[in-house]
Amino acid sequence: MTDVTEIDRAHAAMVADEADDVARLRFYERLAESELFMLLEGEAEGDQISPAMFEAEGQEFVLIFDREERMVDFYGKAIAPYAALSGRGMAQMLTGQRIGMALNMGVAPSAMLVPAEAVDWLAQTLGNDPEEVDGQITELTAPKGLPEVLLEALDRKLATAAGLAVEAYLCGVTYEGGGRGHMLAFVGTVEGAEGALTAAVNEALVFSGIDAGMLDVAHLEGGDPVSERVAKVGLRFDLPSPQMPSQPGANPGMDPNKPPKLH
Known part of the structure; x- marks a missing residue:
């Protein structure tokens, strides 16, 4: 058994x-x-x-x-x-x-x-693809009032994102015009991985039972003033180090670039 x-x-x-x-x-x-x-x-x-x-x-x-x-x-x-x-x-x-x-x-x-x-x-x-929004950030603060179930969902989801970014920070954000919310900022995102990480955050929202749209996502290069600010005030999530990729097996579906077809 x-x-x-x-x-x-x-x-x-x-x-x-x-x-x-x-x-x-x-x-x-x-x-x-x-x-x-x-x-x-x-x-x-x-x-x-x-x-x-x-x-x-x-x-x-x-x-x-x-x-x-x-x-x-x-x-x-x-x-x-x-x-x-x-x-x-x-x-x-x-x-x-x-x-x-x-x-x-x-x-x-x-x-x-x-x-x-x-x-x-x-x-x-x-x-479901997340919506892209534009907004000028005027203030970054420590996150407040987020439900524990969402933090746990983010922690689980980011644990599967090995090698896609160096780290991530969750912080409060205020936009020009007075809009407020929360933002998850990825630092050092690997080129081409932005979509996968943003989709992962969206899934964490969905599977935690929290309405989508209450968490914005940003991708930062690191070393700039915004990255330094989110590192000071944000809640840090460490992403696992990448593992050596294994050779896909011969069975259909093992290679994500060649999904099987039903017949």
Whole structure:
């Protein structure tokens, strides 16, 4: 029997109180960020895959697992044909096709049917682009009054952003004209990573249950007066050091630049 996984824990918290929207959002956050294994009918043909599916409650479901050994336990043989990709990628692949996800069926406490409507919601939520705004900053201050659940969500999300920036600071901000809010300023953002980091902050807002739009994002080079000011007054988040990239496997979905296609 495999160890209890993060998805198991998030699922247990969700079913313990069906009225807890934050726990439900936390489960979908874990599902989106986890590597998942999709059982196939046979070996992939190039970038074409044929998922093993079954029908329940009037819908079709693909079979997904959060551990390879759980998939093998379900399959009943030592080697199972599969595609591995993130829950985020899987939701985006399935969206609009009226196909749900059957998670860890019969092999884990987190076994559940994620209906097609939830898959579409997840893909849409993850695909929402943050809005760009222009404004002249007149004052930077220490952050005040932000809910703990948001700070925890930011901490979890930024822990997955290894190597995309040196550090980040959360601070209060006042704009020309009197508008006030909060800003997360990334310092030393790697070229080309701005969109990924901004999207990560947007996801932290969504999955914390906080209305999007209450947190602005800035990318600073470092060494300028604004960077020095946010470092003095802001709440610091350290981003992990980058790990050496591993060679993508041969299974479809392991290379994010070559997502699998259903057929």
